[in-house]
């Protein structure tokens with residue numbers, strides 16, 4: 370699966386923002402549940418009775434101090450939380466023992482009739498929904514001592530708790546922010562690693578290429594934009610390496626060629642010179658010997674001629690200076706015209722030469738001069754690499770829209786390591802041997818160039834020691 374940098378960035382940004390928000394919300398709701406359970410503010414029953422319980426407990430716990438207004442006030446009222454709480458306690462004769470809002474009345478025991486509320490009934494104040502009023506008997510040691518009227522705030526919050534709550538909320542928000550920063554730093558470093566690492570590899574590779582080292586492979590293989598860029602860059606490096614190697618090979622081949630051409634030119638020239646000098650010096654006085662020497666000189670000159678011709682043709686073809694003049698010709702006529710002379714030539718060499726019938730009759734676009742050059746180069750090779758008594762056979766057919774020619778010989782064949790190279794310019798298989806027999810290694814390269822210029826293909830099948838078959842095809846017009 371391909372995960373692009375954009376997707377990665379998007380995912381990390383979403384995660385970096387969602388995770389802290391979720392964690393903060395979870396912590397907040399946990400804190401709120403905790404404070405709820407502590408206060409019971411969610412349940413009015415609980416909180417009402419909670420408030421009453423608190424007040425009644427405070428009163429009973431500190432009842433012995435009721436004679437001391439300030440002490441009793443402090444013990445009870447400061448124990449209550451929330452606003453507008455009021456406690457009034459009267460004795461059996463409705464004389465005020467304690468009124469949290471009226472110190473005077475408490476001390477002078479003014480009479481006060483607590484509200485006409487049935488015991489244990491809770492009255493909700495109309496004005497303030499948060500306030501409850503409640504009257505209950507004051508019973509100490511099973512003795513009815515009076516009544517107490519409690520006006521209490523339902524929400525017995527202490528500011529401490531609010532402060533606690535605030536502190537917790539701020540704490541949670543700080544945790545959320547720290548988490549946010551941490552995740553941003555973490556994800557940024559993760560994503561930037563994914564960007565910086567390949568960039569570093571790319572720049573290192575570029576540097577080593579600049580220094581001429583083309584072997585530094587880029588190892589980053591991720592399937593994102595940078596991964597693809599790295600792959601393209603690496604392909605470029607490999608191509609560059611191949612082309613430099615090719616260039617080096619070509620350079621070597623050229624140097625070798627210059628060396629071998631000078632050798633190939635010098636050898637016949639030296640011997641021609643020797644024979645000519647012998648004739649000039651009058652050493653050759655018998656007529657037969659004279660004729661023989663002249664024949665040798667002619668053969669050597671032919672060889673030189675052919676070599677120079679090959680070189681010239683190939684360089685012209687390679688430079689694109691020789692253009693094929695493709696004319697519509699009949700394949701059978703073409704073959705017959707070209708091959709006519711070879712029967713005699715091979716017969717003289719005691720090599721059997723056969724052309725299989727029927728030759729297909731189709732129209733092909735061909736330059737007869739160059740096609741005959743192809744036949745000639747291949748057949749000259751057959752002649753060279755066949756022993757006397759061998760045979761050359763030519764077959765032709767139409768296949769997949771191509772006129773196909775197969776030229777087989779039962780000569781010495783081509784070694785498998787030479788097979789891929791024999792169509793390369795200046796390539797000579799089994800070097801010393803082909804120098805003895807062959808030319809500059811240009812014959813087949815010329816054939817390849819000509820056939821490709823005709824829009825066809827040329828290839829070879831060969832078994833070393835058994836023989837070779839050269840195939841070439843020309844498209845049917």
Ligand code: ADP
Nearest residue numbers: 750754791797798803807808809810811812813
């Ligand atoms: P050359 O001019 O040296 O013959 P070519 O390009 O014609 O060069 O051939 C290249 C090489 O292919 C030869 O050196 C030879 O080793 C091999 N070769 C070509 N034709 C044949 C063949 N019919 N039988 C065996 N080897 C061949």
